[in-house]
Amino acid sequence: MKYEPEIVHRLAVVMKKCGRCSKPAVLHITELQHGEVQALHLCETCAKEYLSQAPSAPPEEMPASIEAESEEDLDELDQRVCPNCGITFKEFRAQGRLGCPHDYIAFEDELLPLLENIHGETEHCGKIPKRAPDSSQRQFQLIKLRSELRTAVEEERYEDAARIRDAIRQVETMPAHEGPTVE
Amino acid sequence: MDIESLAHKSGEWLRATGPESDIVMSSRIRLARNLAQFPFPNRADDTARAEIEEILHSQIERISTGRRLSYIPVSNLEQLDRQMLVERQLISREHSENRGRRGVGISDEENVSLMVNEEDHLRMQVLHSGFALDECWAEIDRIDDAIEAELTYAFSERLGYLTACPTNCGTGIRVSVLLHLPALVITKEIQKVFQALQKIGLAVRGLYGEGSQAMGDFYQISNQVTLGKSEVQLIKTIQDVIPNILSYERRVRTALVKENRRGLHDQVSRAYGILRNAQTISSEETMHLLSSVRMGINLGLIDDLEIPTVNELFIHTQPAHLQKIRHEKLESAERNVARAAYIRQRLAGRTPEQN
Numbered sequence: 001m002k003y004e005p006e007i008v009h010r011l012a013v014v015m016k017k018c019g020r021c022s023k024p025a026v027l028h029i030t031e032l033q034h035g036e037v038q039a040l041h042l043c044e045t046c047a048k049e050y051l052s053q054a055p056s057a058p059p060e061e062m063p064a065s066i067e068a069e070s071e072e073d074l075d076e077l078d079q080r081v082c083p084n085c086g087i088t089f090k091e092f093r094a095q096g097r098l099g100c101p102h103d104y105i106a107f108e109d110e111l112l113p114l115l116e117n118i119h120g121e122t123e124h125c126g127k128i129p130k131r132a133p134d135s136s137q138r139q140f141q142l143i144k145l146r147s148e149l150r151t152a153v154e155e156e157r158y159e160d161a162a163r164i165r166d167a168i169r170q171v172e173t174m175p176a177h178e179g180p181t182v183e
Numbered sequence: 184m185d186i187e188s189l190a191h192k193s194g195e196w197l198r199a200t201g202p203e204s205d206i207v208m209s210s211r212i213r214l215a216r217n218l219a220q221f222p223f224p225n226r227a228d229d230t231a232r233a234e235i236e237e238i239l240h241s242q243i244e245r246i247s248t249g250r251r252l253s254y255i256p257v258s259n260l261e262q263l264d265r266q267m268l269v270e271r272q273l274i275s276r277e278h279s280e281n282r283g284r285r286g287v288g289i290s291d292e293e294n295v296s297l298m299v300n301e302e303d304h305l306r307m308q309v310l311h312s313g314f315a316l317d318e319c320w321a322e323i324d325r326i327d328d329a330i331e332a333e334l335t336y337a338f339s340e341r342l343g344y345l346t347a348c349p350t351n352c353g354t355g356i357r358v359s360v361l362l363h364l365p366a367l368v369i370t371k372e373i374q375k376v377f378q379a380l381q382k383i384g385l386a387v388r389g390l391y392g393e394g395s396q397a398m399g400d401f402y403q404i405s406n407q408v409t410l411g412k413s414e415v416q417l418i419k420t421i422q423d424v425i426p427n428i429l430s431y432e433r434r435v436r437t438a439l440v441k442e443n444r445r446g447l448h449d450q451v452s453r454a455y456g457i458l459r460n461a462q463t464i465s466s467e468e469t470m471h472l473l474s475s476v477r478m479g480i481n482l483g484l485i486d487d488l489e490i491p492t493v494n495e496l497f498i499h500t501q502p503a504h505l506q507k508i509r510h511e512k513l514e515s516a517e518r519n520v521a522r523a524a525y526i527r528q529r530l531a532g533r534t535p536e537q538n
Binding site: 096127 | 225
């Protein structure tokens with residue numbers, strides 16, 4: 001069966017128990033509520049039930065004043081608009097798809113925790129366009145090398161670690177106009 | 184490339200020429216890219232979509248990657264032709280069902296597919312037979328460089344390649360390997376494999392990706408995370424884990440033969456018998472029986488049939504292919520009859536009685 005994305009529904013990332021019963025969770029839901037990221041881990045039965053409910057209906061026993069306040073916050077957050085493509089944060093929440101590359105800047109505060117939740121990281125360390133300016137090429141090279149260094153140390157590959165450390169030093173001391181070569 | 188001729192041939196990746204292709208059907212890498220100056224496809228109006236298509240279409244025609252690429256304007260295709268491209272794994276279901284201007288660049292061998300105006304402006308895919316992720320990466324990396332040479336991708340220093348869905352940003356890479364695991368399914372050991380893979384952040388899906396059922400005991404293993412790790416690191420995670428699954432499947436196959444060779448031989452022979460003789464057969468039963476036969480060939484229990492034929496049958500017996508081969512629209516019951524006839528014909532060509 002296909003679940004429509006609320007924000008991002010992701011099939012099992014890690015094995016966890018369902019948050020509502022003790023069956024293994026198969027659905028991991030990351031949701032933005034009242035401006036906060038909430039992670040839910042549900043088994044298939046509870047997930048179906050959860051997804052069939054109206055999105056984020058406030059519990060009835062919630063005091064009226066707080067309810068009003070949080071709804072206002074949520075409204076305010078939802079009404080934020082990307083000046084470039086005109087998408088509101090609410091539309092993104094409903095579709096799970098952004099409107100344009102600029103959204104990553106326009107909604108940065110909201111997206112960073114979401115990205116952290118999805119990927120466990122918020123810094124790219126991989127290929128970069130050959131057309132990127134030298135300074136960012138160098139910056140990426142450093143991020144990539146530092147990440148490799150972390151992995152090497154974790155895996156106790158100390159010779160590799162030493163080699164990577166030298167490479168980092170070399171990039172750091174390289175004159176700006178020379179720009180490192182990118183693999 | 185001519186869409187009419189597609190139904191009668193098959194992609195290079197089905198020919199079982201790659202490493203470990205008894206179990207690894209195919210290796211695939213896809214990259215998601217967007218042009219910096221346009222909204223993402225779902226937010227782009229008709230004019231913008233047309234402009235995006237024009238830019239990428241002409242760039243795809245211009246690049247030289249060692250393979251001849253043909254561009255097919257998917258938005259002009261009939262539903263049946265689009266469905267056939269989905270069945271061949273050349274476009275996604277989303278791309279087939281989407282609205283507005285869109286297209287795909289496909290190499291003659293069907294190893295390369297470059298979708299324009301899918302969820303992202305550009306979704307590139309390289310597909311190889313067997314366990315061959317390094318080859319996939321080398322090729323797709325080259326294609327990516329060639330396309331980027333004259334275009335500016337949406338890219339942020341911090342977040343990498345920017346994509347319509349935040350689950351793909353960073354590297355925009357999806358590395359996946361399609362495995363045929365019948366023995367692990369029979370013995371229900373497959374559940375343990377799922378759990379182990381989930382623990383290391385890998386996803387398991389069916390033959391046709393997200394939301395699809397595991398048909399014919401095929402499972403697609405792929406990375407979930409795309410940000411914070413390099414392409415090579417993400418590929419290595421998959422490369423490290425696959426050999427364990429392969430030896431697990433092989434161990435269980437050997438044990439099954441050892442325990443009850445006659446029973447297993449009987450089971451795969453019956454599956455083969457039904458496929459050679461059935462007069463009407465559903466897609467589901469076909470997949471199930473083909474899976475048995477495929478394992479039978481690999482265990483030496485069936486010796487007059489080749490793996491590439493079985494691989495092809497998995498694709499050619501699907502609804503759109505059958506209708507394209509028969510040149511007519513067929514209802515489900517008619518398709519089951521056409522499917523049985525097509526399978527009988529394909530398998531008869533190989534039986535010793537006919538030789």
